[in-house]
Amino acid sequence: MTQISERLAELQEESVVLIALYDQDDRLRYANAAFRSTFALEPDECPFWAELMRRNTSAGKGTIIRAADFDTWLVSAQSRRGKLPFRAFETDVADGRWLWMTETVQSDGWMLCIASDITHLKASERDVRQDRDFALKASQTDELTSISNRRFMMAALESLVQRQASVEAARGCICIIDLDFFKRINDLYGHQTGDDVLIDFARRVHPLVRRRDSFGRIGGEEFMLILPDTVLTQGAAIIDRVLSAVRGARPIRSVPAFSYTCSAGLAELHAGETAREVYARADEALYHAKQSGRDRLRIVA
Template identity: 65%
Template sequence: MDKDIARLAELFESSPVLAAVYDEFDRLRYANKAFRTTYFIEPEETPFWPDLMRRNFHAKRGTVIHAADFEEWLIATQSRRGKVGFRAFETDLVDGRWLWMTETVQKDGWMLCVASDVTGLRAKTRTVRQDRDLAIKASYTDELTGIANRRFVTARIEDMLQLQEDAETSLGCLCVLDIDRFKSINDEYGHQIGDLVLRDFAKRVHRLVRRTDCFGRIGGEEFVLTLPATPVGQAHLIVDRMLASVRKSRPLPEHPDFRYTFSAGIACAQSGNTAISLYARADRALYMAKLGGRDRIHTDDSPADRSANAG
């Protein structure tokens, strides 16, 4: 078996096909020579994917990124990266090559990336495919914040509920997040400032979202966070860190004293739940958080959630 693994490693290393493996935190764990050469990675380096993309963007190499603001592009891309079991897409390189990239993701978040050089394909055919990919991206992206939209995040809730329930593993949690007194912000400062607050909120929360999770805006000032295979106690800690981050935000330089908060409701997925019923429980918990004074988290108090907390 060891000889077979060694031979497989040799084949990958000599192959012109790009191959890489990322862990659940999006840190590179393995890359063959073709991948390292294309993305300018030293043999012993294990960078996080966002850091790799950021440094190559500023060095004007690697993937072609058509964005005036790299960080906005990064948020939009991470909102979809690693959220489904498999996806395939085309990507351009600064050196003129075109790659056909596939991402295969395990339930624990580890990802295999494989890419082949498809530069020789006819440009006309490729333009059609790129237009299709852009249309798909737009259909899953919230236009204002750049994160996932209702359609995409709802599909991820369904994916989470389809996971096999294990005696030792939670199906996961759904969190509904709502900016406190958002109507008053719009009324006092105007809708442009309200939009700025929404974008600030999305950026701050997104920084704390794991790659296995999905964070999206479902409308107005309401957002949803899916946390697959996450017990309710851990979900509470994750959202609590988000609360702390948002409390520190001062997004309006012309109003340095302005601050805002949010409230959150958490529901632990149970066997037999549908996306609608799970959302209803999380939304009910959000209502209780608002009723309790806002700027806080409330967990749905069903029997399954109480037992999860006890664990």
């Protein structure tokens, strides 16, 4: 067995296929020579994925990012990255190659990335596939905030329910979050300011979300957070941090005293429950949070 493991390690290091392993916090833990060369990594480097993307973009290396604003692209990319057990997509890199990248994610959040060179495909086919990939990303992304949209979030919720049904003792929570008195914000300051508040909320919550979690806007001022492999006490701790971060926000420069809050309803997925049922229970918990004074979390077991 030791000999096989050693041979496998040698082949991984020598392979022209790009191989990398990220932990649950999205920090690189292993990369073979092909991956390190493509993404300008020293042998002993273990950066976070976001740090690697930012550094390479500034240096004109690694993945080609066709976006006017890097941070907006990063939020959008992280909204999809590592959320599903398996995902495949295509990407261009600065050295002129076109790669077919796959992500395989374990239940604890560790992720294996493997990329193969598909530059040899015809240019016409490449354009069609890139257009398809762009359209898929757009169909899953909220246009205003750049986080996941309702379509993506409902699919992620169905995936959580299916996994709970197939994996013994699998746990998970969902939380529905609503901005308090949002109509009043629009009426007092205008819809453009209302949009700015929605963007501010998304940007404040996004860093608090673990990579295996899914966070998206599901309509108006309503958002959903899906927490796989999480019990109620863990979920409540995450949402408490969200509420605290939002309370400290001062997003309107012309009105420094302006602040806003949000309310949240948290529900744990039960065995045999449908996506519709757990969503309804989280929505009911949100209703009670609103009725009992807002700016708080209510939990339904």
